[in-house]
Amino acid sequence: MTTNMRYKSRIIKTEDSEDKQYVGFATLPNQVHRKSVKKGFDFTLMVAGESGLGKSTLVNSLFLTDLYKDRKLLNAEERISQTVEITKHTVDIEEKGVKLKLTIVDTPGFGDAVNNNECWKPITDYIDQQFEQYFRDESGLNRKNILDNRVHCCLYFIPPFGHGLRPVDVEFMKALHERVNIIALIAKADCLTPNETKKLKDRVRDEIERFGIKVYQFPECDSDEDEEFKQMDKELKECTPFAVIGSNTVVEARGQRVRGRLYPWGIVEVENQSHCDFVKLRNMLIRSHMHDLKDVTCDVHYENYRAHCIQQMTSKLAQDNRMDSSIPILPLPTPDAETERLIKMKDEELKRMQEMLEKMQQQMHEKDQ
Amino acid sequence: MPESSLDLELGFHPAPSCSSQCFRALSWRRVSLECLLVLSSSTIDKPVPQPLRRHSQTTLSLVPQNEEKRSLSLGGHVGFDSLPDQLVSKSVTQGFCFNILCVGETGIGKSTLMNTLFNTTFENEEASHYQNGVYLRPRTYDLQESNVHLKLTIVDTVGFGDQINKDESYKPIVDYIDTQFENYLQEELKIKRSLFNYHDTRIHICLYFIAPTGHSLKSLDLVTMKKLDSKVNIIPIIAKADTISKSELHKFKIKIMSELVSNGVQIYQFPTDDEAVAEINSSMNAHLPFAVVGSVEEVKVGNKMVRARQYPWGVVQVENESHCDFVKLREMLIRINMEDLREQTHARHYELYRRCKLEEMGFKDTDPDSQPFSLQETYEAKRKEFLTDLQRKEEEMRQMFVNKVKETEAELKEKERELHEKFEQLKRMHQEEKRKVEEKRRDLEEEMNGFNRKKLAAETLSLSQPLKKDKDKKKYKTNAWHSGGF
Numbered sequence: 001m002t003t004n005m006r007y008k009s010r011i012i013k014t015e016d017s018e019d020k021q022y023v024g025f026a027t028l029p030n031q032v033h034r035k036s037v038k039k040g041f042d043f044t045l046m047v048a049g050e051s052g053l054g055k056s057t058l059v060n061s062l063f064l065t066d067l068y069k070d071r072k073l074l075n076a077e078e079r080i081s082q083t084v085e086i087t088k089h090t091v092d093i094e095e096k097g098v099k100l101k102l103t104i105v106d107t108p109g110f111g112d113a114v115n116n117n118e119c120w121k122p123i124t125d126y127i128d129q130q131f132e133q134y135f136r137d138e139s140g141l142n143r144k145n146i147l148d149n150r151v152h153c154c155l156y157f158i159p160p161f162g163h164g165l166r167p168v169d170v171e172f173m174k175a176l177h178e179r180v181n182i183i184a185l186i187a188k189a190d191c192l193t194p195n196e197t198k199k200l201k202d203r204v205r206d207e208i209e210r211f212g213i214k215v216y217q218f219p220e221c222d223s224d225e226d227e228e229f230k231q232m233d234k235e236l237k238e239c240t241p242f243a244v245i246g247s248n249t250v251v252e253a254r255g256q257r258v259r260g261r262l263y264p265w266g267i268v269e270v271e272n273q274s275h276c277d278f279v280k281l282r283n284m285l286i287r288s289h290m291h292d293l294k295d296v297t298c299d300v301h302y303e304n305y306r307a308h309c310i311q312q313m314t315s316k317l318a319q320d321n322r323m324d325s326s327i328p329i330l331p332l333p334t335p336d337a338e339t340e341r342l343i344k345m346k347d348e349e350l351k352r353m354q355e356m357l358e359k360m361q362q363q364m365h366e367k368d369q
Numbered sequence: 370m371p372e373s374s375l376d377l378e379l380g381f382h383p384a385p386s387c388s389s390q391c392f393r394a395l396s397w398r399r400v401s402l403e404c405l406l407v408l409s410s411s412t413i414d415k416p417v418p419q420p421l422r423r424h425s426q427t428t429l430s431l432v433p434q435n436e437e438k439r440s441l442s443l444g445g446h447v448g449f450d451s452l453p454d455q456l457v458s459k460s461v462t463q464g465f466c467f468n469i470l471c472v473g474e475t476g477i478g479k480s481t482l483m484n485t486l487f488n489t490t491f492e493n494e495e496a497s498h499y500q501n502g503v504y505l506r507p508r509t510y511d512l513q514e515s516n517v518h519l520k521l522t523i524v525d526t527v528g529f530g531d532q533i534n535k536d537e538s539y540k541p542i543v544d545y546i547d548t549q550f551e552n553y554l555q556e557e558l559k560i561k562r563s564l565f566n567y568h569d570t571r572i573h574i575c576l577y578f579i580a581p582t583g584h585s586l587k588s589l590d591l592v593t594m595k596k597l598d599s600k601v602n603i604i605p606i607i608a609k610a611d612t613i614s615k616s617e618l619h620k621f622k623i624k625i626m627s628e629l630v631s632n633g634v635q636i637y638q639f640p641t642d643d644e645a646v647a648e649i650n651s652s653m654n655a656h657l658p659f660a661v662v663g664s665v666e667e668v669k670v671g672n673k674m675v676r677a678r679q680y681p682w683g684v685v686q687v688e689n690e691s692h693c694d695f696v697k698l699r700e701m702l703i704r705i706n707m708e709d710l711r712e713q714t715h716a717r718h719y720e721l722y723r724r725c726k727l728e729e730m731g732f733k734d735t736d737p738d739s740q741p742f743s744l745q746e747t748y749e750a751k752r753k754e755f756l757t758d759l760q761r762k763e764e765e766m767r768q769m770f771v772n773k774v775k776e777t778e779a780e781l782k783e784k785e786r787e788l789h790e791k792f793e794q795l796k797r798m799h800q801e802e803k804r805k806v807e808e809k810r811r812d813l814e815e816e817m818n819g820f821n822r823k824k825l826a827a828e829t830l831s832l833s834q835p836l837k838k839d840k841d842k843k844k845y846k847t848n849a850w851h852s853g854g855f
Contacts, residue, residue, distance in 0.1 A: 168533050
């Protein structure tokens with residue numbers, strides 16, 4: 001079963017509605033489906049890695065469009081001291097009535113300079129900026145049309161020419177793993193034989209674990225899923241990091257026109273499962289886990305950011321010791337019951353003493369007179 | 370006398386003060402030889418004086434300062450055409466030496482390519498990506514093919530391109546190359562040197578491995594090649610070329626070459642002056658940089674086992690010219706131009722290094738008067754300078770020493786004087802005390818004498834009145850006791 005069919009089979013069928021005991025809220029999934037189709041979806045994908053690893057080609061292959069029409073590539077001498085830029089491309093694509101606003105965030109210049117110290121800083125700043133903006137919008141008064149620009153997923157491209165992760169890869173992933181979902185990919189996998197691919201994948205997995213990098217974990221599938229799906233899920237998890245090949249060109253292979261690369265010794269087909277893991281990546285990224293990626297971003301990464309932000313703000317306020325706060329929604333520290341009671345008691349005492357004082361004054365006054 | 374082309378005359382040149390008559394008195398000799406002899410005399414700075422020409426039967430061949438070589442044709446087979454063979458046999462006995470430097474990122478395929486090129490397995494462990502800096506790892510192997518011995522040194526760059534900050538990556542490589550040149554220079558400058566059996570470790574060729582990104586050179590590649598191009602012959606190679614399709618490869622090569630040219634990087638050009646190999650070399654120059662694939666595994670293709678890489682979509686054969694440029698690289702590097710590479714290293718790169726180094730040390734080819742300097746003279750001059758310097762320093766130090774000694778002496782004298790004074794003072798005090806004590810003693814003695822006299826007087830008194838009885842005695846005694854005043 002393909003993943004789409006699996007999802008559709010969860011939606012209740014109309015025959016069950018004729019049961020007398022039937023209340024009817026089992027149609028909720030249908031309603032959700034309808035509403036979501038009407039609203040449309042959005043997804044922000046970030047691609048990061050050195051130049052020349054095939055990021056743009058892969059994005060084009062994934063979404064079957066040409067996002068990078070007029071791109072200017074820099075020369076080597078210009079890249080010696082290049083800084084990392086952040087570029088955004090937004091496209092609206094539609095399939096079977098479902099609208100998707102896709103934003104691709106590119107990071108040209110990453111890892112290209114001779115001195116790459118802190119070259120990931122612009123990227124982390126960008127992600128934090130998006131979080132901050134969403135936080136402000138969420139805390140604002142008018143929350144109808146919030147634009148969600150938060151980065152939902154980051155595809156990190158590892159070069160296949162080495163023996164595993166390099167220091168710059170490790171540092172980048174460690175800087176980002178608590179801000180965004182990272183999916184590691186082995187780029188340009190057509191330079192690795194199947195044995196070499198397996199060795200490299202094992203190596204990369206080991207190194208990711210050894211350095212404590214938290215890449216995106218696929219959610220465990222429910223126990224009531226069927227065996228086939230469980231098997232697929234297991235295979236998927238063992239296949240990470242995916243070894244992918246991308247192509248902008250369509251070639252003729254085995255009588256069909258497919259996306260592929262033409263070599264004198266053969267044709268590499270991008271969508272052939274025995275050639276590379278492109279299909280697995282596409283299924284995982286788009287067909288089954290896109291929404292989960294969004295959920296993890298909202299529930300985990302964004303909440304982390306928000307809590308961290310608020311803590312910083314309250315500690316700062318406590319230091320300043322000023323009662324006026326610029327942000328209205330700031331949760332004021334609620335005084336606990338104990339102190340309140342004490343305060344009340346003290347207040348009453350004060351009042352009593354004041355009365356007594358007044359009485360005495362009066363008496364004195366009378367005495368004088 | 371008829372002049373034949375074989376005749377050669379020896380003549381004496383006249384001293385400028387000789388008159389022509391004197392000259393006539395000199396004897397002439399005519400020698401005829403069958404081989405080519407060139408006479409040159411650098412002390413002659415005057416052309417043939419005119420009066421000699423009067424003797425027309427004698428032909429004079431005085432060779433002026435600038436040589437005029439005459440080529441002669443031989444009348445038979447002499448046999449010196451075996452000279453190249455003699456040279457070859459000597460070289461073969463001596464053995465050849467070749468040093469390759471492989472520069473490239475970790476894991477780009479340097480070791481595999483070396484294994485493939487020399488069709489053997491050099492032992493090497495996989496390098497890790499987490500080195501702190503770039504290290505060079507030279508390994509020497511002895512290879513033999515038919516009767517030719519080759520001492521091959523392969524230098525690997527470990528950790529190149531792995532650090533986050535790659536500003537200093539080129540330094541260890543440049544330092545290593547310079548060190549090899551320095552070692553050779555030292556050997557050359559020795560008094561007792563043995564260049565014929567010196568193990569030449571100078572790098573003859575640097576293979577620079579470019580990652581197959583398909584776009585252009587990386588910034589690190591450009592920076593490193595610029596630093597290396599004046600020190601070593603560079604041949605750029607596109608590694609792991611089975612990841613680039615043909616059309617992309619063509620664009621990539623053009624982009625790389627244009628970037629190298631526009632940045633003034635001089636890579637090694639295969640020589641085109643030798644007619645035997647000019648054609649193939651010039652065609653190969655157009656194929657730079659070579660796109661290579663390396664493999665030591667063998668795959669069955671057709672009915673042969675060939676070195677190849679097996680993919681699910683096909684088999685990349687290493688020695689297939691339409692798959693990659695490995696065969697071209699091997700031809701150029703090993704089969705045709707190896708000797709030229711060694712020559713270029715010695716004649717161009719090493720000489721440049723030597724010149725810079727010696728100029729740094731202060732040697733010059735010509736002094737301010739533009740007279741040719743000899744190394745000996747310069748060396749002597751420097752040595753003298755050094756010795757005088759040394760002497761001067763010695764003098765200074767001696768002077769300082771003497772001064773210090775004087776100072777200390779003066780101090781010591783001062784102290785001595787002080788001590789003396791103190792001694793005198795103490796002595797005086799001592800005398801003073803002694804005198805006082807003497808006085809006191811005298812006083813005491815006087816007192817004692819006085820007392821004794823009184824005592825005597827009292828005794829005589831008591832003796833002169835023995836009639837007074839005991840009562841008086843007693844009385845007196847008691848009185849005496851009381852008024853005795855002891």
